[in-house]
Amino acid sequence: QVQLVESGGGLVQPGGSLRLSCAASGFTFSSAAMSWVRQAPGKGLEWVSDINTGGRITYYADSVKGRFTISRDNARNTLYLQMNSLKPEDTAVYYCVRKSRAPSSQGTQVTVSS
Numbered sequence: 001q002v003q004l005v006e007s008g009g010g011l012v013q014p015g016g017s018l019r020l021s022c023a024a025s026g027f028t029f030s031s032a033a034m035s036w037v038r039q040a041p042g043k044g045l046e047w048v049s050d051i052n053t054g055g056r057i058t059y060y061a062d063s064v065k066g067r068f069t070i071s072r073d074n075a076r077n078t079l080y081l082q083m084n085s086l087k088p089e090d091t092a093v094y095y096c097v098r099k100s101r102a103p104s105s106q107g108t109q110v111t112v113s114s
Contacts, residue, residue, distance in 0.1 A: 002026040002104065004096050009108030016086050020108060022079040022096030030074040033099035036081045038092035039107075046092070049081065050099055064090075086112045 008020040020036070036048040049070040050059040058070050069082040079096050091112050095103035 002098075004105040006094060006096055006105060006108040009094060009110045011111045011113065012086055013114050014087060014112055016112070017082070017084045018086065018110060020081040020083065020094055020096075020110075022081075024077045024079065024096075027098070029072075029077040034070075034072060034079050035097050035099045036070060036079075036094060037097055037103065038090075038094045038110075040089075040092040043092075045095075045103070048094070051079070083110070086110075088112045 003025045005023045006020060008018060010018060012018055031053055033050060033052050035050045037045050038048050039045050048061055048064055049068060051070045051072055055072045060068060067083065067085045071080045072078065081094065083090065091110060093107040093109050095105060095107040097103050
């Protein structure tokens with residue numbers, strides 16, 4: 001049974017940082033390209049970032065490029081998203097997903113507000 005559990009969200013002031021984690025189980029994590037997506041209040045899902053199986057190839061939405069960094073630890077079956085210089089428009093529920101799949105987890109809430 002595929003399980004993805006996100007953590008690390010919270011309330012942060014504009015300009016602050018957070019590091020999200022996603023613990024994966026139930027599938028061969030090291031063989032799966034992974035993504036982070038987010039959903040802001042009242043809006044649809046927005047793709048944030050992709051990472052390939054080995055962790056060397058990454059892609060970012062223009063809205064987060066230069067501020068967010070995706071990474072993975074295949075030995076720990078864990079995906080990460082380092083978020084710096086956070087903006088109020090980054091407020092959303094963040095989900096980790098296997099690439100091109102819909103979220104199947106609860107996500108973690110990130111709120112950027114002063």
